[in-house]
Amino acid sequence: MSTYKAPLNDMRFVLYDVLGAEQEFARLGQTDATRDVLDAVFDEAARFTETVLAPLNETGDRIGCRFDKDTGAVTTPPGFKQAYAQFVEGGWTGLVSPVEFGGQGLPYTAGVPLKEMIDAANLAWGNFPLLSHGATDALLHHGEDWQREVFLKPLVDGTWTGTMCLTEPHCGTDLGLLKTRATPNGDGTHSITGTKIFITAGEHDMTDNIVHLVLAKLPDAPAGSKGISLFIVPKFKVARDGTQGDANAVRCGSIEHKMGIHGSATCVLNFDGAQGYLIGQPNKGLMAMFTMMNTARLGVGVQGLGLSDRAWQNALRYSRERLQGRSLSGVKFPDKPADPIIVQPDVRRMLLTCKALVEGGRAMSYHAGLQVDVSEHAPTQEEREQADALVGFLTPIVKACLTEWGIECTYQALQCFGGHGYIAEHGMEQLARDARITTLYEGTTGIQALDLLGRKIMQLQGAGLKIFLGMITQFCDAQSGNEGVAEFIGPLREKTAQWQQLTLQVGQRAKANPEEVGAASYDYLMYSGYVALAYWWARSAAAAAASRHSDAFKQAKLETARFYFARILPRTLAHAAAVGSAASTLTALDEAAFDA
Amino acid sequence: MSTYKAPLNDMRFVLYDVLGAEQEFARLGQTDATRDVLDAVFDEAARFTETVLAPLNETGDRIGCRFDKDTGAVTTPPGFKQAYAQFVEGGWTGLVSPVEFGGQGLPYTAGVPLKEMIDAANLAWGNFPLLSHGATDALLHHGEDWQREVFLKPLVDGTWTGTMCLTEPHCGTDLGLLKTRATPNGDGTHSITGTKIFITAGEHDMTDNIVHLVLAKLPDAPAGSKGISLFIVPKFKVARDGTQGDANAVRCGSIEHKMGIHGSATCVLNFDGAQGYLIGQPNKGLMAMFTMMNTARLGVGVQGLGLSDRAWQNALRYSRERLQGRSLSGVKFPDKPADPIIVQPDVRRMLLTCKALVEGGRAMSYHAGLQVDVSEHAPTQEEREQADALVGFLTPIVKACLTEWGIECTYQALQCFGGHGYIAEHGMEQLARDARITTLYEGTTGIQALDLLGRKIMQLQGAGLKIFLGMITQFCDAQSGNEGVAEFIGPLREKTAQWQQLTLQVGQRAKANPEEVGAASYDYLMYSGYVALAYWWARSAAAAAASRHSDAFKQAKLETARFYFARILPRTLAHAAAVGSAASTLTALDEAAFDA
Structure with a gap:
């Protein structure tokens, strides 16, 4: 069975050291969200998800929901109902909902690590409370007073x-x-x-x-x-x-x-x-539904993150335990019959791929969450609108990339187990099967790609992109004297410039042929995700060096950033080439000739 | 439920038009393997796999094998035993086994399309007869006379x-x-x-x-x-x-x-x-086991191919049937409530990715199969040895790439179904789950990568690579006046040159640090696979143009080759960058700091 330990140390690093969330909440007037309060919330969330939800994950998969066709009733897996009662009892359902409707009024951002823990511990269970948030949002923004009065409170308190x-x-x-x-x-x-x-x-x-x-x-x-x-x-x-x-x-x-x-x-x-x-x-109705869908999409992105994290935690453990073969650069553990497979560079490639996508993806998604708070609580309307544009721009990237990376991480982590990964008892194959839904529901990856390029870039003149590119440039400028991360700044500037060029290029081509947008969309989306992740890795390396974390932690951030820039970021070369291709490479073939 | 139709037209195109198998069998003295005989065999194999095996695929998955812990007996799913009896009755078990032991003595190559059909129709069932081939090979090459006498005949005739x-x-x-x-x-x-x-x-x-x-x-x-x-x-x-x-x-x-x-x-x-x-x-014993393993590895590669083909056939059908949204370049089917999703460029991207990997992979694996025949039947020892080196070189590429592409094709094909792909009744998710074993058993992708770079390239001084590069150069030279494929020849020459450079580069680095081989192996393998596929697509486009196939077929080959060169081959840029990275990007991080 796979295990789960909430990565509190890295969650806090992302929130406080990378994003400066504590100061940001103070600036936004979310004065209840002090570090002490949040740390206590996360500690308790870790306890709940690790000890209550995670143990139900395997039985939930094996037994599943049961349907009674005579009554139309659905019985959830053993323990699910009791866990939900505890969840309600603990006040978790209303963590980030307004105080006026019985919620705790914490920032939206605080709900993101909670959601990551829930999804990593038990994705299927997490889907029951998840959709309440969408309904809550739709009612808050579009409901009449009496509707909010009647329906919001029981949704917020989990009744x-x-x-x-x-x-x-x-x-x-x-x-x-x-x-x-x-x-x-x-x-x-x-x-x-x-x-x-x-x-x-x-x-x-x-x-x-x-x-x-x-x-x-x-x-x-x-x-x-x-x-x-x-x-x-x-x-x-x-x-x-x-x-x-x-x-x-x-x-x-x-x-x-x-x-x-x-x-x-x-x-x-x-x-x-x-x-x-x-x-x-x-x-x-569609507009009201989009209100629900946007946060649901960020939420599904976080599902990809949670599953990836659980998968790689287990792959790391297994790679340290499994003795097989010897290191090519000399025996590492002469007292053991063989070296653990983590000494093998190719196993490290798989582990580091997961680590880079998980920890970078964490920064990416928590940042998007923080922008939701800024869009609601920033002091000026201009800042709120800018944050709103940024959320709109980041949502399809977070949703699509974190779920695609969820497919990849659960794949790579399973692969570390060799044939054992395919066997149900190790729990890795469940993570891979569970992850497979995330690139489909709440809009497939292809739909996210069209939302990003067709709507957020083309229709809205790239407002969100401009803001995000500005953030990257500002960071690069600010780090110009920092030798510790100098190696990342050049490549990051280069990719940022290319991102702009590609955007203009597709825009030009789309004027002549509207199919160019659909033809470029997927590769444009993935390109964007990898460049965004490069930014988050450069920022993470810089933030770690400046933090009070351990030397080992700082080394890990720096070396993972190096790994990311050397071995993952080059995927942008392939995506850029595809974006640069004419739509005709997709549209020229007659539909009837596909299987001629 | 997913359906299956054996792709006889493309199988014959690959064998006869691309590979010239008919003339090759004649040259090798395999005079029974005329086109008439082979076509009749494939027609009958198509009938058997489509009508007997394919319908058992879903029940095989749903019911599975049953184990009786009191007796240790295993009961196969309903229909499996009867299908095996029909398979034996039809003489299929000994199709490519020696006549002297009761086989039909057809070329090894003839068994590859048969295997592709079996695996596409019912992978789980196909595993029962599969392993008999390995045992047959081991006994043929290493058994004593009495062992061959006693054990070979019942293995060949399927008893x-x-x-x-x-x-x-x-x-x-x-x-x-x-x-x-x-x-x-x-x-x-x-x-x-x-x-x-x-x-x-x-x-x-x-x-x-x-x-x-x-x-x-x-x-x-x-x-x-x-x-x-x-x-x-x-x-x-x-x-x-x-x-x-x-x-x-x-x-x-x-x-x-x-x-x-x-x-x-x-x-x-x-x-x-x-x-x-x-x-x-x-x-x-290990050497004897390797005899079994090499053909088993080619066989698992073909499993990836078969599953990919079935998956993409169904995705194509669904994409033509599913009405959703309208084409961005104007309504295509005004009489319908919406256009079929195949008009969407991004759906075509997924379909063409599958088509390119399936049909290119078919040429790649059938060619590897043909080299097995050459290695056994070529007139001169030199040619036999060369073919043997080529088989050794191609085996890890075929095994690893075709199974990795199997993961990708079953992923993309399922993705074409949207949320419906996740539901069991459509059969797409079974293909994805079945495909997941293929990158694990008979040596994981990482093990294939080490076999390729560590053994076949470094230890054997790249003998197989040199032969393969020679083939590509010879093809490029021969096509120098052919305008129909000129657009592919330049990029192919370029990639071929880079392949040599990367090989020398890793070899140099490995002298100083043995970890460089393991660090580069996976990306080197995938790089090799994509360049090899570029060669097969260029050859396929050339062969199609020169063939008697329909204009639609010729268009499909040409446009798919263009798609491949424009949108898939650029993945080599990412893999080349990773191969070019120092091993330190994988080895520098302290083992204990992975989760610091």
């Missing part, structure tokens, strides 16, 4: 959970095609009818009620995505005064048999004239 | 199957550590005692007997890998006159619960004084 009901059998990415209908009843309620699929936590036994946020079309709705509205549809009816009534006309039709996250209930939900309340404006 | 028993709980790669003991009984037999793990097809219900080839140590054996001997240990004892006797003292202790290939029995075998016969010379 109820939430869902996001978007996908239908024939449409996922293209929501304009959806068929679910909402008919006004004349009393302020609507009757919702249709079938939704892939609904995470759509049915379960953890709470007394579930609040579904459902996309549907009103009778007079315009065609396509401009005619979508959002509705609150609770599993048990809830009156405007908050009293809970009879079962609503929504029923779980089945749960999916999946490659992984067996402990997470992925439901087909059949709405058959279910009572619902419109949330926000008619036909503006 | 019995074979295994390779190498791995033990504490040793896989480092066989010098093995503990299984062989004690001479004084009557020409030995008593074998020890535990072997990860034994594919180690126990099953398909045949009356199983021939285990077991590595063990004689009492006076030298330490390490120089003291390993190979033994024949049948499940039921077999006398020297071939009569089958009582059960031998070998028992299956359990079968592994794995990420995939659930229909393949991966056994723990406990030998408790089992009767065995020494095969080959005492203490020379």
